[in-house]
Amino acid sequence: MTHPRTREVLDAAAVSGAPAAALLLTAAGAVLVLAEDPATSRWLGATPDTGLFLSVLSFAVGGCLFAVVGYLAGARWSHDRGYPLRRSVPGLPRVVLVSVAGDLVWLVGALLLVHLVAFGRSAALGASAPLSGWPLSVLGLASATSCYVVAAVVGAALRTPFGVVLVAPAPYAATLLAGEVAVSSRPEVQQLVAPFVDQAWYPSLVPAAGPLLVLAAYCLAVAATAGTALVVLLGARLHAARPHAATVLLPAAAVVACAGLVTAGWSPNGFARPDPSGPACSADGRVCVWGGSRRTLPVLEAAERRVRAAVERAGAPADLRFVQHGLPSDDTAVPVDTPPGHVGEADVRAQMVAAYAQRWTDRCTGTADDPTLLPTLHDALLRAADDGSSEDLGPALRRARAC
Amino acid sequence: MSSVRGSDALAAGSPLPSHRLDVEGLVLRYGRAGFTLAVDRLALPAGVHFLVGRNGSGKSSLLRVLAGLERPQAGTLRLDGAEVVGADAWRAYRAASGYLHQDFAVRGRASVRAYARYGAWLRGVARDEVGSRADEVLDAVGLADRAETRASRLSGGMQRRLGLAVELANHPHVYLLDEPTSGLDFEARDAVHDVVTTAVDSGAVVVVASHDDHELNRYPGATHHVLDAGRLVGSVTGDGAVTVQRLLGGVR
Numbered sequence: 168m169t170h171p172r173t174r175e176v177l178d179a180a181a182v183s184g185a186p187a188a189a190l191l192l193t194a195a196g197a198v199l200v201l202a203e204d205p206a207t208s209r210w211l212g213a214t215p216d217t218g219l220f221l222s223v224l225s226f227a228v229g230g231c232l233f234a235v236v237g238y239l240a241g242a243r244w245s246h247d248r249g250y251p252l253r254r255s256v257p258g259l260p261r262v263v264l265v266s267v268a269g270d271l272v273w274l275v276g277a278l279l280l281v282h283l284v285a286f287g288r289s290a291a292l293g294a295s296a297p298l299s300g301w302p303l304s305v306l307g308l309a310s311a312t313s314c315y316v317v318a319a320v321v322g323a324a325l326r327t328p329f330g331v332v333l334v335a336p337a338p339y340a341a342t343l344l345a346g347e348v349a350v351s352s353r354p355e356v357q358q359l360v361a362p363f364v365d366q367a368w369y370p371s372l373v374p375a376a377g378p379l380l381v382l383a384a385y386c387l388a389v390a391a392t393a394g395t396a397l398v399v400l401l402g403a404r405l406h407a408a409r410p411h412a413a414t415v416l417l418p419a420a421a422v423v424a425c426a427g428l429v430t431a432g433w434s435p436n437g438f439a440r441p442d443p444s445g446p447a448c449s450a451d452g453r454v455c456v457w458g459g460s461r462r463t464l465p466v467l468e469a470a471e472r473r474v475r476a477a478v479e480r481a482g483a484p485a486d487l488r489f490v491q492h493g494l495p496s497d498d499t500a501v502p503v504d505t506p507p508g509h510v511g512e513a514d515v516r517a518q519m520v521a522a523y524a525q526r527w528t529d530r531c532t533g534t535a536d537d538p539t540l541l542p543t544l545h546d547a548l549l550r551a552a553d554d555g556s557s558e559d560l561g562p563a564l565r566r567a568r569a570c
Numbered sequence: 571m572s573s574v575r576g577s578d579a580l581a582a583g584s585p586l587p588s589h590r591l592d593v594e595g596l597v598l599r600y601g602r603a604g605f606t607l608a609v610d611r612l613a614l615p616a617g618v619h620f621l622v623g624r625n626g627s628g629k630s631s632l633l634r635v636l637a638g639l640e641r642p643q644a645g646t647l648r649l650d651g652a653e654v655v656g657a658d659a660w661r662a663y664r665a666a667s668g669y670l671h672q673d674f675a676v677r678g679r680a681s682v683r684a685y686a687r688y689g690a691w692l693r694g695v696a697r698d699e700v701g702s703r704a705d706e707v708l709d710a711v712g713l714a715d716r717a718e719t720r721a722s723r724l725s726g727g728m729q730r731r732l733g734l735a736v737e738l739a740n741h742p743h744v745y746l747l748d749e750p751t752s753g754l755d756f757e758a759r760d761a762v763h764d765v766v767t768t769a770v771d772s773g774a775v776v777v778v779a780s781h782d783d784h785e786l787n788r789y790p791g792a793t794h795h796v797l798d799a800g801r802l803v804g805s806v807t808g809d810g811a812v813t814v815q816r817l818l819g820g821v822r
Contacts, residue, residue: 174700175691181684184677249674253639256665256694256740265691406641 179269184243185236189277192232196281199224205292205508212292213369213507214459215439218300221282222363223342225307229278230314230338236270237315238334241322241397247405259407260398267316267394274315275308282307292508293462302379303364309386310362314338316390320397323404355433359426362386364438369507370457371493372439378429379438385425391418446494456491456505463491463510467503470516477551478523481560487522520549531570540566588616588773589650589743591636596645598635607631607800609645614775618766618789620808621779622817623797629779630672632797633746636777637669649744665694667744668737672752672779676721676729682708683717689736707735710768712761727758734765745769745776751785763788783813 203211210216244263247253255262282304290297318334338361345361348354358364362382395415401407444458453475454467467489475485488500496502501522503515524545531540544567547559591614598607607628621629634640636647638660647654647663654663676685686704695703708714711731716724721732730750737745745766751759766776766789780786786794792808796817806817 172697175697178684178688178691178700182678182680182688184679186679250637250639250669250671251692254637254664254669255692256661257692258661262692 175265176268176272179265180272181269183266183269183273184239185270185273188232188236189273192229192274192277193280195228195232196224196278197284199228200281200285200288203288206506206511208506208508209367209369211289211508212294214286214289214294214296214300215303215368215373216507217285217289217294218303218374219364219366219368221285221300222303222307222310223365224281225278226310226314226361226363227339227342229274229281229307229311230341231335233274233311233315234318234338235331235335236274237318238322238331239328240266240270241319241324242326242328242330243322244319244397244401245323245326245404247401252401253405253407259402259405263398263401264394267319271312271315275312278308278311279304294507295459295461299373302374302376302383306362306364306379306383306386309383309390313362313386313390313393316393316397320393320400323397323400354435355430358382358429358433359385366436366439368439370460370491370505371442372436373442373459375438375440378432381425381428381432382438385422385429388418388421388425392422394418441493446490453488454490455488455494455500457493460491460505463505466510466512467491467505467515470512470519474516474519474523474548474552477548477555477557477560480555480557481548481551481564483523483527483564487519487526489519489522516552517549520552521545524548527564527567528570531567537566537570540570589775590615590648591744591775591777592646592648592651593636594646594648596632596635596642596647598631598640598642598645605631605800607635607642609802612795612802614777616773616775617770618776618778618792620786620792620794621777621797622781622786622794622814624818627797628800629797630748631800633669633748633777633779636744637667637746638664639669661694665740666742667746668693668734668740668742669746670730670733670737670748670750672748674730674733675726676724676732678722680721681718682713682721682724682732685721685732686717686735686739690739693736693740695739703739704735707738708732710738711735711765712757727754730754731758731761734762738765741772742769743774745774745778747776747778749779749781751780751782781814786812786814786817 205211210220244252252259252262286297286300321334322330341361345357345365348357348360362385392415395418399415442457442459446455447458447461447464448455449464449468454464454471456464456467471489478485486499489503490496490500492502492504494502501519503518505515524541527544528541531537540563544563547563551557551560593609593612596607596609599605605626605628609632621632623629631640635642649663649666654660680688683704686708687700690700690703690707691697705714705717708717711734713728713731713735716728721729724732734750750762754762769776770789778785786792787808787810790808790810794806794808794812794817795802796804796806806812
């Protein structure tokens, strides 16, 4: 049996005007998520990066649709046609709260569905720990919710439904503005203007729940402050029961406190922490990847075996190890870049070949003596690794040793 | 002076005593030089009361004051002798009164049942009774068989009945109906009259703004309060042959 308070919200959802926007949001989100190509994607196949993408999507796209519904609701309430606010027995603050909750049932539900589809698709491509992106999801939902409530205040103030054309693109505009702020002298303010994290963390970083939840709390405090202001504004306009204006002070203080925490604790990678799962290595220790990228280990192992075989056939020592980007590297442990979605053996093999070629020419003074040596070695080793032909590799290696 | 009782107390219990609404010294001004509604004294005991007057005479304004939608500059409103003053008293008064306005219309995609449920909640019906009360009032206005229809797709008359259903949800003691049968067919009018008759039988005060001669004579013993230019100029008990023309002619 449904709890009566839940029933209230579901009844409000049943009379809400939000389903159309929720449907549009689901469709737009589904297109963006399902049309992404795993081979070139910056976020598919890695849970943290999927969460980052969703934090941007939630604010920049979701926020616009949340703002549309919020604005129109605010404008509608300010007229109180049919007198649902002035004639209501539960009182204006409660009716507004329940109506907002009714709209958000649809909007948050739609956005959550998009999040689930995105994380699900990433998981299907091998992303590990599909639930570990939850702090970024919470941030996305909170930032979109704040767009709804702030837009509702603007709608209640402007009253005309036509103002929606100004409010609807505001979150997207804030996203563009955030790019400008990010390169300014106060990049920490970016998060207050556009609360999302626009970075790429794969493969070494995972979400740091604490700072992300502080940013989400900032969004919710903004929403609470705007919500209280909305009730005060509507109360003043409709001569209805309303909370004392001083009640705005509490959520406003929370906004200031959270904003202070966000800016004080900001750093370029402040919302991430190193992947605590550490490295996962092949049995012989020649290839290591981050624990979260364990699924790529066989690809890297296969590439390393073929390159090593080619090197050894040429009579050179196969003394390099390969580690995924972000793991500790040194002279003998070479970092390898891997895309989050689809890791191709050929791409990895090319990086390993390049590392050996570079190592063999390190003693040479460089291109001034023999500018063709490095590319010749590289191409010869690549062919040897690809099809086993070593006839070009031997002479190239001898030229390198002669340096 | 005590204030009006809470909605739960008002809604509870079986046979209720006759109710009564009193207005004294009411002054409502729109703007500095705008329309002024001034009613020195208006007694509305249980039964049907018609507000009659030309367009702009103040009928709807008076109903809006009685519905708590307008805050007059002066005057008192008493329900059953208790002055309605203060937020809690107004909340209880709203719970005890139903107001069907002239341009009631439903928008959106909600079903009739969902609309009635939400409306019942707005009218202060207890959370665990909202569902059963919604079904009850839909049955009362003859919309039970349309419960799953989208409310905005109902005809104008049916939408008006749905609005009435919502106002019935909290078993009000005061019914404020602004031209409730305007534009309705006979079936819809009958539904409204059934509601009014039931309300009167239960001791409620029913205040109706109307221009319709047929309606004015529908309830034997109804009182007709004539408004002119924002002032209450007379009250007449119906004799079955009342016409708007006669009432207004009598005051000029």
